[in-house]
Every structure is written in C-alpha cells, then in structure tokens.
Amino acid sequence: MKFFIDTANLDQIREAQALGVLDGVTTNPSLMAKEGITGKNNILKHYVDICTIVEGDVSAEVVSTDFEGMVKEGEELVELHDQIVVKVPMIKDGVKALKYFSDKGIRTNCTLVFSVGQALLAAKAGATYVSPFIGRLDDISTDGLNLIAEIRHIYDNYAFDTQILAASVRHTMHIVDCAKLGADVITGPLSAIEGLLKHPLTDIGLAKFLADYQKGNK
Ligand code: G3P
DSSP: OEEEEEOOOHHHHHHHHHHTOOOEEEOOHHHHHHTTOOSHHHHHHHHHHHHHHOSSEEEEEOOOOSHHHHHHHHHHHHHHOTTEEEEEESSHHHHHHHHHHHHTTOOEEEEEEOSHHHHHHHHHTTOSEEEEBHHHHHHTTSOHHHHHHHHHHHHHHHTOOOEEEEBSOOSHHHHHHHHHHTOSEEEEOHHHHHGGGOOHHHHHHHHHHHHHHHHHTO
C-alpha cells in the first residue's frame, strides 16, 4: 500500500518524507491556493519544488475543462519532471483526455470520483490512478468506504491495472479501513499518517522501560 500526502505545503511534505514512508504527493488547485501559490509560473515551479523533495509520484491537476486544453496542459506538466502524474477531472472531455494520455504512455490520476460507474469508466480509459473522494461522501451522509470496496470488487473482476487511490482521507481510521478494503494508495494529511504510530500503551510502556533503566543505572 502506498502513502501519499495530500498537500502543497513544502514543510509538511519534507516532514512526511523524513518519516521514510512517503510514496508520493497529491495536490489540487484548492491546496495550491491555500499555500498562496497563484499564477501559472509559480504553480509550475511549485510542482518542481515538490518533486525535488519526494521520490514518488506527484499529481498535478489540469484546470482546463475541454479536451484540447487538458491535453495541452498535461503535456506541459509532464515536461516539468518525470515524477509528474497528470490529474484529470471525471468529466466527458476528461475521459477522452485520460485515454489520450494513456495511449501516449503519460500517467494520469482521475479525480473527483464519487461513484463506482465513474471508476469503471476511468479504468476503461486507462487511468493510472482513480481517486474516489471518501471524506466528501461521508460529508453528505453516504458511505465513502463502501465505494472503495465496490471499486476493488469490479477492478478485481476484470484485472484492471488502474490503482485505487483513496482520496479525501480525513483521519487515521480512514487509512486503516482503506488498507483492509485493499485500496492501493491513500492520500491524506500528515496528521492522519502520523496517527498510525500512536497508542497510549506504547507511551506508557516506553515510560516504564525508561524509568526501570534509570533505576538500574544510577
Ligand atoms: O485528494 C483530494 C482531496 O484533496 C480532497 O480532500 O478534504 O478537500 O475533501 P478534501
């Protein structure tokens, strides 16, 4: 299972990379705006900066919504760095763009996926990754994790190569549940990844070991 961090914050990306378990980064226009990265040139430079910090895949999202525009943007993005994966929205022209990129050997991440039908279409179009947004489904009182299970089922039925990238992961148990369901990748905040290492019995046990060591080595 791969761990991606879902942020454009360079400090958090560095921190996740230093932990030694990071496999990549996902970004989107909202995350870029949150970091105050605006204007095409600044955004492109930021992608390169991210690629120099991490060793894995870095998703860079197109902002065009027509086929020609997405193709032009995607081809420009992949020229930036060989770690770039072109993130394409699940819309009609996006599906055409996924197929175009797939035929050219350009890796893609199909974003804004909220149904199993959309995920099936993304796989048929040759997407490298499909990004079901589980947190946003939970937000509207539906079951985000169930979507991961359903996509896993149909991808396994037909041995699709498309990797299930569980996105909009909000907390640690989302990661654990996605692992149980067989998601190939999760992308979430650093806090959710770091939450995996926490257990009160670990802290209590360590405090006791250290106290006993001190007693015996006075
Ligand atoms: O990877 C998609 C993600 O950025 C969306 O997350 O928390 O805005 O729903 P969120």
